[in-house]
Amino acid sequence: xxxxxxxxxxxxxxxxxxxxxxxxxxxxxxxxxxxxxxxxxxxxxxxxxxxxxxxxxxxxxxxxxxxxxxxxxxxxxxxxxxxxxxxxxxxxxxxxxxxxxxxxxxxxxxxxxxxxxxxxxxxxxxxxxxxxxxxxxxxxxxxxxxxxxxxxxxxxxxxxxxxxxxxxxxxxxxxxxxxxxxxxxxxxxxxxxxxxxxxxxxxxxxxxxxxxxxxxxxxxxxxxxxxxxxxxxxxxxxxxxxxxxxxxxxxxxxxxxxxxxxxxxxxxxxxxxxxxxxxxxxxxxxxxxxxxxxxxxxxxxxxxxxxxxxxxxxxxxxxxxxxxxxxxxxx
Numbered sequence: 001x002x003x004x005x006x007x008x009x010x011x012x013x014x015x016x017x018x019x020x021x022x023x024x025x026x027x028x029x030x031x032x033x034x035x036x037x038x039x040x041x042x043x044x045x046x047x048x049x050x051x052x053x054x055x056x057x058x059x060x061x062x063x064x065x066x067x068x069x070x071x072x073x074x075x076x077x078x079x080x081x082x083x084x085x086x087x088x089x090x091x092x093x094x095x096x097x098x099x100x101x102x103x104x105x106x107x108x109x110x111x112x113x114x115x116x117x118x119x120x121x122x123x124x125x126x127x128x129x130x131x132x133x134x135x136x137x138x139x140x141x142x143x144x145x146x147x148x149x150x151x152x153x154x155x156x157x158x159x160x161x162x163x164x165x166x167x168x169x170x171x172x173x174x175x176x177x178x179x180x181x182x183x184x185x186x187x188x189x190x191x192x193x194x195x196x197x198x199x200x201x202x203x204x205x206x207x208x209x210x211x212x213x214x215x216x217x218x219x220x221x222x223x224x225x226x227x228x229x230x231x232x233x234x235x236x237x238x239x240x241x242x243x244x245x246x247x248x249x250x251x252x253x254x255x256x257x258x259x260x261x262x263x264x265x266x267x268x269x270x271x272x273x274x275x276x277x278x279x280x281x282x283x284x285x286x287x288x289x290x291x292x293x294x295x296x297x298x299x300x301x302x303x304x305x306x307x308x309x310x311x312x313x314x315x316x317x318x319x320x321x322x323x324x325x326x327x328x329x330x331x
Contacts, residue, residue: 037125038084038092043329047082049297049322056303056317059310061275067305071107074180074314076100078118086329090128096121098151104181114181118151131199138199143211145192151185189216194233205249206238229258237283245289253281253301278311280304295324 038045055074057067077100084094098118105111122145129140194211213231237251257277283301290296299322303315 037094038086038326041328042086042326043331044083044085045324045326047080047084047322047324049080049082049320051078051080051299051318051320052076053078053316053318056305056315058314059279059307059312061312063278063308063311065305065307065310065315069107071105071111073103073105074316075103077102090126092125094123094125096123100184102181102184112181114184116152116184119185120148120150122146122148135201138197141196141198143192143194143196143209145190145194145211147186147190147192149185149187149189152183153185153187186215188218188228190214192233203241203243204238205241205247207235207251209235226260226262228260231255231257231277239285247285247287249285249287251283253283255279275312277313278309279313279315280309293326295326297322297324 053074053076055068055072057065059065078098079100080096080098082094082096084092087093097120099116100118101113101115103111103113124144126142127139128142129137131137131139190213192211192213194209196207196209198205198207200206211233213233215228215231217225217227219225232255234254235251237249239247239249241247255278259275281301281303283299285297285299287295287297299320300318302317303310303313305315
C-alpha cells in the first residue's frame, strides 16, 4: 500500500501541470499521491479522469486580484485517458490523450462554447537514487514531459494561449474568439525537464519537485516571432496513507514565468510583449484502493485568490475524479 502511495509523484508537473491551456492539473495516483508513476510491483497502468475547471478571477500585472465580474467566466470540462508502462528497471514512459469542452463569457451577453481534442502529452521518468534503504536519503528521479500541439490554438494560429497578449484588447487584435472557447491547446510545443525527491517514514510520505518548461516560438498577428520565457514550477506535498487502502496528499504549487521576448521582428505595428507571470495554488489528492488492481482518485486544486500571490494570470479552481487500473510485474 505505502509503495503505491509514494511511487513517482512528480507527474503532476511533467505530464499535467505544464500545459497552461488546461488551467489546472488533474492529479491522479501511482496508486496514490500526486501522479501516475508505477510502484515497484507494477508493470503498466491505464487511467481515465474527468476534470471540471471554473475561473475565479485574475491577477493584474501589479499583483492585485479581481474576482470575475458578472457574466465573465471560463468553464472547462476535460476528459483524459492515459497509459503508462515500465520500459526498463529504472525507466517509465507515459502518454495522455485529452478531450475537452469549454464555455466562456466576457460579459454584456458575449458568450460562446467550443471543444475538441487537446494537446497530446508524453512523459518519462528515470530513477536515479533509491532511498528505501536509508531513513534519511530520499529517492530521486529525473523526469521529462513533452506537449505536442495537436489541439487547436487561438483561431489565428499565430499566438499560444496565455501568450501575454491578454484581455479583450488582445483577443480583438489577434482576430480570435474573444471568449477563448475555441482554444483546446497551447498552439506551441513544450518540453519540461525536472527532478523529484520523495521519501516515506512509516505511513507518511513527502515529496519536493521542480521542473522548467520551454516552449517553441510563435508569431503574433503583426508578424513578430515571439518566444515565451521558461516557466519554473515548484511543488511541495506530503500526507498519510492508511491500512484501509486510502491516502491523502496535500501540497502547494508555485509557477513563475518571465516576460516573453521577441526573436524576429515583423513588418506590422508592435504589439505588447506581456509581463512576468506568477501563480500559486493549493491542492489535495484523495485516493482509495477499490480492489487489487483498481484505485479511485479525487483531486482538488485551487489558485489562491489573494492579491500579491499571483501576477498577470487567471485564477482557477479545478475538481477531478478518475480511475486507475494496474498490471503487476508478474502478470
